[in-house]
Each structure stands twice: as C-alpha cells, then as structure tokens.
Amino acid sequence: MDARAISLVRTTFKAVAAVDGGPEKLTRSFYAILFARNPEVRDFFPASMESQRDKLVTAIAYAIDQLEDLDRLLPFLAQLGRDHRKYGIVDAHYAAVGDALITALEQFAGNEIWTDEVDAAWREVIAVMAGTMMEAAEADDGPPVWQGTVVEHLRVLDDVSIVRLMLDEPLDYSAGQYVSVSIPSRPRMWRYLSPAIPANAAGEIEFHIRRVTGGWVSPALVGSTSVGDRWTIGAPLGSMTRHSAPGRDRLLIASGTGIAPLRAQLMEMATKADNPSVHVFYSGRYPCDLYDLQTLQQIAAINPWLSVVGIVEEETDPWWYDGPQYRDHLGGSSPIVGQVGKVVAEFGSWDGRDIQIVGSPSMINTTKFRLQGAGVDLSLVRHDPW
Known part of the structure; x- marks a missing residue:
C-alpha cells in the first residue's frame, strides 16, 4: 500500500464518519447488504446487532489508523483471523464481507468522492486485511474455542465480579492479552475480557468484570454467574504484551x-x-x-x-x-x-x-x-x- 492509497482510504472514511450518524448508518447498510446477499451469514451474529456494529466501526477505524505501521497492524489482523475461527468462517465469507463493505462505502460516499482510484485503494486495503486474517486462520492448528467451568464467583462490588474458571484444556495466552467470552444465556453475544492471571498448565483462568449499564452481556456475567456454569472462550487477542525495547522501564x-x-x-x-x-x-x-x-x-x-x-x-x-x-x-x-x-x-x-x-x-x-x-x-x- 503506497501513501496515495492510504490517504484516499483515510479521506473517504473520514468523510463518511463526518456525516451526522455516519458510522452507524454505514454499519447498518453494510450488514443489510451482507445479510441480503448471504443469508446464511446471519446465523453467525446475535439477535441484537447494536454492539456488533460498534465493534465493526472500532476495528475499521483502528486498522485504517495503523495502515502505515504494518508491524502493529498485521499481528492485530492475524489475531482477529484466529479469533474468527470460533464462528466457523471460511474464505468465501471474507470475500462477501469485503464486497458488502465496498458497496456500503460507495453508497455513502457518492460519485464525487468514490472514484475508480478510491475504489482501487479500498479494494487493496481490504485484500490485505482479509488475506492476513485468512492466512492466520488457516495456519492455526489449535482449537477454535476453549470450554471452561466456573469454579468461583466473587461479588467484590455491586457492579464488579471476579470469576474464576477451570478450562477443559489450557489456553496459551500472553499476560496482558484479552479473549472473547460467550455464555449460554447470551448465545452468539461475545464480550471481551482480560485474564487477570498469567496462563498456566492447569487451565485456571480469572476474569474481573464490571457491569455496563444497558449492556447485553456484562449484567448477566456479573449478576447471574453461578458455580458450574459453562463458558466458551475465543482465541487470545491484543498487543499489550509488546515492548519497545528489552529492559526498558x-x-x-x-x-x-x-x-x-x-x-x-x-x-x-x-x-x-x-x-x-x-x-x-x-x-x-x-x-x-x-x-x-x-x-x-x-x-x-x-x-x-x-x-x-x-x-x-x-x-x-x-x-x-x-x-x-x-x-x-x-x-x-x-x-x-x-x-x-x-x-x-x-x-x-x-x-x-x-x-x-x-x-x-x-x-x-x-x-x-x-x-x-x-x-x-x-x-x-x-x-x-x-
């Protein structure tokens, strides 16, 4: 990706985001196009799409912001690719997502902004993102998800709980990373949580969870979790383990x-x-x-x-x-x-x-x-x- 292509992608995205309600309208349009063209994909997502739309905008904005720093962007995309294995996604789904995003962006940008050069720049960026995610997913021979049983639930504040689980098999994550978590009472609704202890061979893991007012998942995690509950956990994500130089304070x-x-x-x-x-x-x-x-x-x-x-x-x-x-x-x-x-x-x-x-x-x-x-x-x- 050259500087010109990166500039065009950023300019287009900023123009869409600057419109009143632009990000929300863009994601609504994107998912409407995606589901209309690929009805089977709808089963990957929860009944309520509000949180999912926010995650999409956050991911796109972060990726665009890091286009000139591939050392940071590509590992992030690779992690997302490994994490998306939990949905059962195949290569064809990445192509469908890319085409739907291009269509939605073109509709919002209009003919004056969406030129052939802009179209080519976005397709190049999406190809890099999808290609990196697919390669990482295909190279990962570990399980797509891990299962665990709640062994302790401590309510340390009215809106904060500490939940400890024993995983069926150990999850290899780096201290500082986060994982996606799903519980039976909120099917296909994933919440990102950071383990509060390092990974260990016994499969023990601990999460600190704050209830978010109006949230779909966190109130159930904090208020309704019981010993014996079974949770599903996705692949580890995050770059908080990276340091600029060994030994730096x-x-x-x-x-x-x-x-x-x-x-x-x-x-x-x-x-x-x-x-x-x-x-x-x-x-x-x-x-x-x-x-x-x-x-x-x-x-x-x-x-x-x-x-x-x-x-x-x-x-x-x-x-x-x-x-x-x-x-x-x-x-x-x-x-x-x-x-x-x-x-x-x-x-x-x-x-x-x-x-x-x-x-x-x-x-x-x-x-x-x-x-x-x-x-x-x-x-x-x-x-x-x-």
Missing part, C-alpha cells in the same frame, strides 16, 4: 477492572529474577473501586522493582457502598485524590518509558493528552483498540 496506568491485564503481567514478572523498574497507577472514582489494590501492594512488598500508587476522584466511598472500608482494608494507607491523567503527568518524568493504559476510551484519551503535554513520546504508549 515501564509505566502502567489502569482504571477499575482495567487492572486485570496489568495484574497478570506483574504476576508473571514476579516469577523472574531480573525486571526493569515498573510504576503502576491504579485509579477509580471512589476508594472502593480500587478493589484489587491490596493484591498489587502485596506483590510490590516483595519486589523492589515495583511501586504502586492509588488514585481516586472522590476521597470517601459513596453512601450506597457497604463493604469493607478502604483504610481498614489497606491498613491506613490513602490514595491520591485527583484525575488520573493529571496526577500521573505531574507525578514525575515518564519520557523514555514503555507505557500501557487500560480503561475507558475517554480515560485513555485524556491520559494520553496529559502525558503528551508533559513531553511524553506517544509512540511509546500502548493500549488496545476495544
């Missing part, structure tokens, strides 16, 4: 259940004799949101390379929280009160560190903005697109 920033993938990395690092300096900032709105801070502090207590700082926006817990009080739980220590991005940016100089951020899109973007204002090179910042 690291800055890890998380909000709420976003601590899970960072926690897994810290646990893995704690098994090694030599580690770089690692500084962790764990944030939440209330002190009770730092439900796993004690675990991090226990790791830090026996690993001098690790330091942990808690950050909250409110100094006291809300009236409705009736669990263990923060200070009693942590032996009297107190978090810093403030907005996470501002606190981290003002805490010290982070230039030259590998940086990972896990949280909501708004938290990630605000923190990146603060770090950039403090002189941090954003090329060293990692966060997953979901």
Whole structure:
C-alpha cells in the first residue's frame, strides 16, 4: 500500500464518519447488504446487532489508523483471523464481507468522492486485511474455542465480579492479552475480557468484570454467574504484551477492572529474577473501586522493582457502598485524590518509558493528552483498540 492509497482510504472514511450518524448508518447498510446477499451469514451474529456494529466501526477505524505501521497492524489482523475461527468462517465469507463493505462505502460516499482510484485503494486495503486474517486462520492448528467451568464467583462490588474458571484444556495466552467470552444465556453475544492471571498448565483462568449499564452481556456475567456454569472462550487477542525495547522501564496506568491485564503481567514478572523498574497507577472514582489494590501492594512488598500508587476522584466511598472500608482494608494507607491523567503527568518524568493504559476510551484519551503535554513520546504508549 503506497501513501496515495492510504490517504484516499483515510479521506473517504473520514468523510463518511463526518456525516451526522455516519458510522452507524454505514454499519447498518453494510450488514443489510451482507445479510441480503448471504443469508446464511446471519446465523453467525446475535439477535441484537447494536454492539456488533460498534465493534465493526472500532476495528475499521483502528486498522485504517495503523495502515502505515504494518508491524502493529498485521499481528492485530492475524489475531482477529484466529479469533474468527470460533464462528466457523471460511474464505468465501471474507470475500462477501469485503464486497458488502465496498458497496456500503460507495453508497455513502457518492460519485464525487468514490472514484475508480478510491475504489482501487479500498479494494487493496481490504485484500490485505482479509488475506492476513485468512492466512492466520488457516495456519492455526489449535482449537477454535476453549470450554471452561466456573469454579468461583466473587461479588467484590455491586457492579464488579471476579470469576474464576477451570478450562477443559489450557489456553496459551500472553499476560496482558484479552479473549472473547460467550455464555449460554447470551448465545452468539461475545464480550471481551482480560485474564487477570498469567496462563498456566492447569487451565485456571480469572476474569474481573464490571457491569455496563444497558449492556447485553456484562449484567448477566456479573449478576447471574453461578458455580458450574459453562463458558466458551475465543482465541487470545491484543498487543499489550509488546515492548519497545528489552529492559526498558515501564509505566502502567489502569482504571477499575482495567487492572486485570496489568495484574497478570506483574504476576508473571514476579516469577523472574531480573525486571526493569515498573510504576503502576491504579485509579477509580471512589476508594472502593480500587478493589484489587491490596493484591498489587502485596506483590510490590516483595519486589523492589515495583511501586504502586492509588488514585481516586472522590476521597470517601459513596453512601450506597457497604463493604469493607478502604483504610481498614489497606491498613491506613490513602490514595491520591485527583484525575488520573493529571496526577500521573505531574507525578514525575515518564519520557523514555514503555507505557500501557487500560480503561475507558475517554480515560485513555485524556491520559494520553496529559502525558503528551508533559513531553511524553506517544509512540511509546500502548493500549488496545476495544
């Protein structure tokens, strides 16, 4: 892909996205075209398509943003290809998806924007994306999904649960990655979750899950999970395990259940004799949101390379929280009160560190903005697109 083709693809996508309701209208049109031309494909998707449409826009936007960084884009696409094996997708389905996306884009862009050159650029990009995903899927000889049984469910907050499972066979993932999860009560509806412990030969896995208001899957995961439930888990995804240089000091920033993938990395690092300096900032709105801070502090207590700082926006817990009080739980220590991005940016100089951020899109973007204002090179910042 040359610079001209990349520019045309980005310009077209931005033009569609700039229209009022453009991304939503584009995805609705795309799926309508796809299902009309290929009715059998509809069975791969859940009854409600709202969440699926959001995922499609996020994936396309991320891929377009990374077109000049193939070292980051191609591994991401390869992971998606392996993950899509869980649907039973074959090569013909990739062609059908590409054709439907081209048709939908052409309809929205109009004749003035959608020239033969633009059409060729998009077809080249889609060919690279589909080809990479198909090659990765065909090369993977492992199972398309893993099955596991819930062995423990801890409700640590009203809207947060820790769920532990025993898989039928071990899942080989890297600490920091995430997987897609499906439960029987929500068929064909997949939720992305990050394991909170490193992979192990016993097949044990742990997830930290926050209930999303209005969500289709997370309320069931948090409120209705029972010991003995059977879950289906897809192939591991994510680039949070990649580092710019071996031995480089690291800055890890998380909000709420976003601590899970960072926690897994810290646990893995704690098994090694030599580690770089690692500084962790764990944030939440209330002190009770730092439900796993004690675990991090226990790791830090026996690993001098690790330091942990808690950050909250409110100094006291809300009236409705009736669990263990923060200070009693942590032996009297107190978090810093403030907005996470501002606190981290003002805490010290982070230039030259590998940086990972896990949280909501708004938290990630605000923190990146603060770090950039403090002189941090954003090329060293990692966060997953979901």
